[in-house]
Amino acid sequence: MLSIGIIGTGNISRAHLHAYLQFPEEVQVVALADIEPGKAETARAEFALDGARVYEDATTMLASENLDLVSIATPPGTHCELSVQALEAGVHVIVEKPMAPSLEECDRMLEAQRRSGKLLSVIAQNRFRDDMAQLKAVLDSGRIGRIAHARIASAWWRGRAYYDLWWRGTWASEGGGPTLNHAIHHIDLALWLLGRPQAVAAMMTNAGHDNAEVEDLSVALLQYERGLAELTSSVVHHGEQQEIIVQGEHARIGQPWSVAAETARPNGFPETGGDAELVAELEALAAGHAPLEHTGHTGQLGDVIAAIREGRAPLVDGEAGKRAIELVTAIYAAAIERRTIDLPITAENPWYRSETLLERAPRFYEKTASVRSQEGEAIIGPTH
Numbered sequence: 001m002l003s004i005g006i007i008g009t010g011n012i013s014r015a016h017l018h019a020y021l022q023f024p025e026e027v028q029v030v031a032l033a034d035i036e037p038g039k040a041e042t043a044r045a046e047f048a049l050d051g052a053r054v055y056e057d058a059t060t061m062l063a064s065e066n067l068d069l070v071s072i073a074t075p076p077g078t079h080c081e082l083s084v085q086a087l088e089a090g091v092h093v094i095v096e097k098p099m100a101p102s103l104e105e106c107d108r109m110l111e112a113q114r115r116s117g118k119l120l121s122v123i124a125q126n127r128f129r130d131d132m133a134q135l136k137a138v139l140d141s142g143r144i145g146r147i148a149h150a151r152i153a154s155a156w157w158r159g160r161a162y163y164d165l166w167w168r169g170t171w172a173s174e175g176g177g178p179t180l181n182h183a184i185h186h187i188d189l190a191l192w193l194l195g196r197p198q199a200v201a202a203m204m205t206n207a208g209h210d211n212a213e214v215e216d217l218s219v220a221l222l223q224y225e226r227g228l229a230e231l232t233s234s235v236v237h238h239g240e241q242q243e244i245i246v247q248g249e250h251a252r253i254g255q256p257w258s259v260a261a262e263t264a265r266p267n268g269f270p271e272t273g274g275d276a277e278l279v280a281e282l283e284a285l286a287a288g289h290a291p292l293e294h295t296g297h298t299g300q301l302g303d304v305i306a307a308i309r310e311g312r313a314p315l316v317d318g319e320a321g322k323r324a325i326e327l328v329t330a331i332y333a334a335a336i337e338r339r340t341i342d343l344p345i346t347a348e349n350p351w352y353r354s355e356t357l358l359e360r361a362p363r364f365y366e367k368t369a370s371v372r373s374q375e376g377e378a379i380i381g382p383t384h
């Protein structure tokens with residue numbers, strides 16, 4: 001039985017607690033910590049974790065408990081320090097996305113992971129979705145051929161009050177806007193599905209939130225060996241119509257699931273009806289995807305629990321978390337410097353350091369309010 005601790009008992013900790021409760025034979029949540037007095041106790045009561053102890057700081061919890069695994073569900077700016085602390089205490093770590101606001105911090109976390117020999121997993125729960133897994137399986141079959149183009153719409157909508165929460169809306173405490181905090185899901189998926197691009201161009205703006213320093217919209221172009229991708233990161237999209245469309249040499253596939261395959265007439269124009277045989281084959285590949293036993297956070301936490309049991313790496317490790325941050329960093333660097341950024345971003349590059357973004361990022365607007373907590377349910381994933 002693995003002893004679990006939770007650090008940060010706000011919105012997303014609910015998804016972790018719910019997930020752990022799906023594996024009662026293998027794990028038990030024994031401790032919860034939150035710096036906000038009473039919050040850990042509220043979570044303990046809500047999930048009826050009767051035997052669990054509550055703490056007002058993670059350091060005391062790590063020193064007092066004999067934990068096997070912690071979930072870190074605190075604001076992004078705290079992820080590095082808390083992860084390193086837990087790993088150094090000999091505890092496996094699952095840390096919420098984004099891994100940390102800078103590559104320098106990601107590397108500190110990876111070094112702590114290697115030194116400790118413990119496991120580090122960064123949340124990317126959308127990989128554990130049937131529609132994404134299906135898209136990945138069809139792409140990996142290679143049947144659509146060389147990738148020419150991808151359109152990735154990480155489209156979210158958030159009202160003005162969203163940025164009134166104390167840690168949101170500043171470069172210092174949130175680390176960025178939707179490029180870092182929302183589109184990180186699609187950025188991880190893009191890297192998982194298409195691999196690492198060679199270069200990035202981008203623009204960003206704040207189109208609708210005059211109470212936040214950070215961007216609320218960015219549009220990036222990613223260059224691959226022969227293909228291009230366009231990535232929109234937004235919290236100003238009514239309808240939150242998210243999609244991934246991949247154009248291959250032979251066919252297009254997409255999430256939500258769609259497929260099309262053109263063939264050429266002698267003059268190069270598209271033939272009516274296209275390649276029906278390939279479309280049928282791709283449909284069959286998609287239909288052949290076996291539904292995942294657990295999805296979302298439950299899927300990822302289940303994988304981490306299995307990885308600990310089997311002594312293997314988790315499906316989403318710290319390196320994957322870092323690669324997503326590298327792409328986010330490249331988007332910010334490209335938008336701020338108004339030039340194309342080549343990948344990888346190595347330790348010699350100023351954009352590797354934590355301070356560079358803070359020094360150079362435009363303050364679009366002043367953050368006008370800073371409330372400690374907000375009423376109402378926080379929704380995970382688009383509402384449509």
Ligand SMILES: NC(=O)c1ccc[n+]([C@@H]2O[C@H](COP(=O)([O-])OP(=O)(O)OC[C@H]3O[C@@H](n4cnc5c(N)ncnc54)[C@H](O)[C@@H]3O)[C@@H](O)[C@H]2O)c1
Pocket residue numbers: 007008009010011012013033034035036039057058073074075076078096097098123125181378380381
């Ligand atoms: N995977 C997802 O879909 C998803 C969705 C929402 C949020 N998140 C991520 O989860 C993290 C938390 O977001 P949230 O919406 O739950 O925020 P939240 O403000 O609701 O909760 C964060 C909690 O951490 C506590 N905290 C802050 N610093 C702490 C520290 N040093 N030690 C212990 N507790 C501390 C706060 O008091 C608060 O209760 C962020 O990184 C966010 O990006 C992920």
